[in-house]
Amino acid sequence: MPSVRDLAEDLVSDVDALLVFSPSSSYYERCADLDIDVIAVDVENTVGAAQFVELPLSFDDVQERIRFGIEGAIDNGLIEDGDEVACAAAVFDSEVDAVVRVRASESLRTGVYGLFVDSRADASVIRDVLEVAIELGKKGQKGKSVGALFVVGDAGKVMNKSRALSYNPFEKSHVHVGDPIVTVMLKEFSRLDGAFVISDSGKIVSAYRYLEPAAEGVEIPKGLGARHMAAGAITRDTNAIAIALSESDGLVRAFKGGELVLELDPEAY
């Protein structure tokens, strides 16, 4: 007579490692006694886990979260390609309420982990820019949806591959993306066209830049407009990454190396 317990057992039998997502400290302590590798995945290592993968932002989408966790774990050498892992995560609540069994493989890779970790700019800067873009996408400018384009990192090269559309409001200013006033400021400046250029350390170098990268061989999904094409092309031509907020569908997309690596819906955050 099979019971529910047997079905659950199938999920976790013979796994090589257990990834726990945003565990409470009591939950993590219970896991720590297990005889397999336990890897904590969270925005911050609050439980003091020895094996830890840092999430750059608390992905609302569980699939994204798990993808990022596994990619990070492979990259840090905590698990290997082809390992079977069980992921314990919170889907509806803040407490862990689901276990997912995944085979860690190359096909899971979307480059989200590389976007944060292997980019020139600091991971925290990229996170801040993403948050600003999400915030902009959520609220828009006076109820109307806005579009914006942020080019992050490798600012010297980006500046040489672009030209000014207007006077640079950030000339001789020392505004960083993490500063509290920035969202409001960028919201105002996003009314005019052009890209924001942000340096590796998060300084806003310029607004209203017209990007002039070579766009050959940039493959982005059909249907996206000139802003996204420019975003893809500049990341192919320089070592920067680009984060674009679409005016038409309101999605936030991140590009790296000429490819679309991340797509987020601001409404979900």
Place this chain on the structure above:
Amino acid sequence: MNVDWQSLAETDSGLLLGLGVVAVGLVVGYLVGRVSNRFLRAIGVPAAVEGTSFERTAQSLGTSTVALFSRLLSWFIYGVSILLAFQTARLFHTTVLWARLSAFIPDLFFALFTLAAGFVVGDKAELTVSERLRGLKIRDVSAIPRAAKYTVVYVALLIALSQIGVATGALLILLVTYAAAVIVFAALALRDTLPAAVAGYYLLLQEPYGIGDTVQIGDHRGVVQEVGVFVTRIEGDDGEYIVPNHLVFREGVVRIRD
């Protein structure tokens, strides 16, 4: 019967006056305690002392730093009013003792106050420094926050002791020696970073060159990627140069326009 009515009346009025003083003292002490409690809360002391071991000890005893300080203030006023009352009532004639005692009590109070404040500030200093150093995973780094804490506590102890009139000369010499050692150490350690920081502030304020400009500093030529307080990052063809800002001043900058 020969009753000395006059002196009895005098004693009585003295007693009454004394009681009055005590009553006023009680009210004022209570009110000052309340007000200081409010005041300390309003200026954000609870948030500032959160997590310090002083606060934790206070919490475990069912009170808090703010409550403790305001209660100390209340007690001080009660004590002073009782002393005053005794003096006005003239219950005792050992005036010399009373005079000395009433002079000593405020000193003692301030000494206690300084000591407690020293412990709180010391704890806070330890917490702040250790938070700053948390990113560094170096062994024995915990010695620095502890040193910061005990420095503050030591200074507070010195102030407290000199407040109650204990000779602190030797302890003072120890403090001066310690401070001198720290200053010499800091001067040696900051010999290069300080000029770089000063030059960095000039570069940030005046922006003789900005991100995206092609410059040559010494032998290094490339595109400016970042200008910070301490260093300027220049990306050349064969790598990224991280140039300390005082070298920018020493060598001069060539801006290359095309």
